[in-house]
Amino acid sequence: MTFNIQTSANHYARASKLTPSGVHSSTRAKAPHPIYFSKGKGGEVWDVDGNRYLDLIMGNGAIMLGHGDQAVQESVQNALGTGLTTGIESELAVEVAQQFLDIVSTMNMVRFANTGTEAVMHALHVARHHTGKVRLAKMEGSYHGWSDELFISCWPDMSKNGSPDAPVSLAGSLGLHPSMVDSTMVLPFNDVERTQKLIEQHANELAAVILEPVLIDIGYIPPTTEYLKALRDLCTKHNIVLIFDELLTGFRVAPGGASQAYGVVPDLATYGKVLANGYPMAALAGKENLMRLTEPGQGPVFVGTFNANVIPLAAAHATLPQLKDGSVQATLNDRTKKLKSIFSEEATSLNIPAQLVGEGGHLHWYFSDQTITDYRSATSTNAKAYAAFNQVLSDSGVLVMANPLSHHAISLGHHDDVITELGAIFREGLKAAASAFN
Template sequence: MQKSLELYNRAKSVIPGGVHSNSRARAPHPLYFTKAKGPYITDVDGNEYIDLIMGNGSIIFGHNYEPFVELFNKYLPDGLVTGSETELSIDVSEKFLQFVDHDQVRFTNTGTEAITHVIQMARAYTGKNDIAVCEGAYNGWTDHVFVSAWPDLTKAGEEHNPIPLPGTGGLDPKVVESTVVIPFNKWEETENILRREAHRLACVILEPVMIDVGFIEPDPEYLKNLRALCDELDILLVFDELLTGFRLSLGGAQQYFGVKPDLSTFGKAIANGYVLAAVAGKREVMEVAAPGGKTGFVGTYNGHQVSLAAAKAVFELLEDGTILEELHEMTEQLINEFNNSCSRYGINGVMKGRGGHVHWYFSDTPVETYRQAARTDHETFAKFSGKLFELNCLVSGKTLSHHKLSYSHKGEALEKLVERIDTALKSLK
């Protein structure tokens, strides 16, 4: 990795840490890449990896997937980039709403921007100021939501009443303290907190599946109970579907679990790696941010035409459901192979996932909450992930993270991945 080291030494003098997102940092130094194709990514030293990062879940088809590229080029507008409305923006909005059961949608750029819009809209609609988030979840990097994201359990208080902790330095302490933290999948505790704080809560924001800590599905009744309680207490329910959207099902986690939120945010797979996010929801809530409404919704790059061309290509490829169904089958196959290998070698490990999202935990107890995930075996995770990296699989070394397959992983790449996972697990024994 000599060339990556040389680039790092050059980069760190002009870029803090040598990376533009801290999540790309890696010991002993970041990797720098030169090309990608399908499920593979190649670094500047010529090392080819099976990519299990896949743009943090945004690349659903694979790198430079030819059917996507052809459609994308077909739908690119003639000289239009940003700052203007076009028929393309209407086409993509209509197609989005055919998939996702909401009344209206607006496009912005990133998940954090989408969540920021949602918070302003919820305040304007309800007349209340504060929000609630789930302990452990990451919903963006602004002050109100970067709270208790992967918190230190020695400082987080009791599970029935989590203490709001800043997810990073530089946040406004008063804003952090104003955010309510609930324990995902612990219904009685969640209900008690929300009833106590309902008078000040504009919305509850949650990933319907906690993917930024691996892959933790909700208890079957948790989301349904939350929906009913939010209605009772005049709190808007917001699903952060940046990671679940267009992967769990074409209609997102809300379709998969049969629970409809008031507002949703989407992104990642929506444009196969191009910069795009969406805010969608009930008409009466969405229209508080319409021109002349109670709050604004502005942005030079909102509805960026190049990104909308990518989204239109994505929707066309996903529409008949074939690709998503195959992605589910691939995910299930990988999960079964991992879990079988763990059984064969006597390892307390489990892989969980759906829709190309996969993650592995090493634990002798179930992982159904953030605190259970945080207490899994970090040392074994690091050894396993390190061995996978040695076997040329690009993985995260962070226990509470997530990994992804794309449609292009099917066939040879998936077979190689199964073999390398088995080899890495065997090395643990």
């Protein structure tokens, strides 16, 4: 399919003089130029030239009900009518906090922020203040935003990341504070023995262990329950705060997120993304004694001009009730199952190692015959096959990420006809991927 994207090209000609690479988040940069969009509905978006795309990026996993969900739109319209925005408290904030804790019932208290990066930074401050310790430990391959202390070893260079016995802490960006990068320890996800050894060696220095309980920022890698339980026990034993970063697992792997799905409760947890179905909102939640440390005069500061802004709150107010009983999650799992069965049927008939993985609407494809359990096994994916598969998807009007270790998602707006269409495109993509193995 050839798309006429001349208007996008014209916008880029202007945008690239105003904004680096013409985009406001670098993952959206694209050769020869980004596409600029004008409309979204359900699982589809339209660009400024009128071309229609099937969206598998879905706001980097932030949009679970689909673009332009009617209840969310109406709630936001009502909030706009009040004239309120930010800087003051509202009844809506009280109601959404109640809705949140009714769903995420493993947590005692919640405070709202705007982005995941911020919510995570608040969690780290609480952990340091509570334990009197400084260093942090994170998983190799996990992403927790772009702070100096955690934008580390997210997609590390395999020639530099050392032995799995002690993965090297590698900066994810230039310009990070080197001493913070060195201070953060990196742990091998799903490896109980090595993780235990590393935590025990450094227990006196560690304020927090933070993880994406399912490693989704490098595709979709579930934990073993044994691993989560081992982390829980080690953190309790050594006075280390266990933090689940539920930005991507929250409301998806179960209504109450990973802590509900796996029955392991952290001390603090962060949420965002689908919390407000694409509107900017995040949350820090946790045990009451830790959350109360953020009260004025008690410990770490918790402030923000846009915290509990009325517009995202209105979006969350209409989103959370839809995610409460688990039916949206079940529908997305059914649709994912259909895609998985088409994918594996085609991959088997082509005799290529390809796995479609994901739950709760998350979706990713690895071209590997290895069992993917951590970052290092995920890098066994065949990048050429991934590129060939994605080229077919892009050429067919499907929005996908270029990085072979990125993540994708469907939404409630990806109805059965869209799933059928995607299934047919996946078959063609797999045929192209097969050539990469020859």
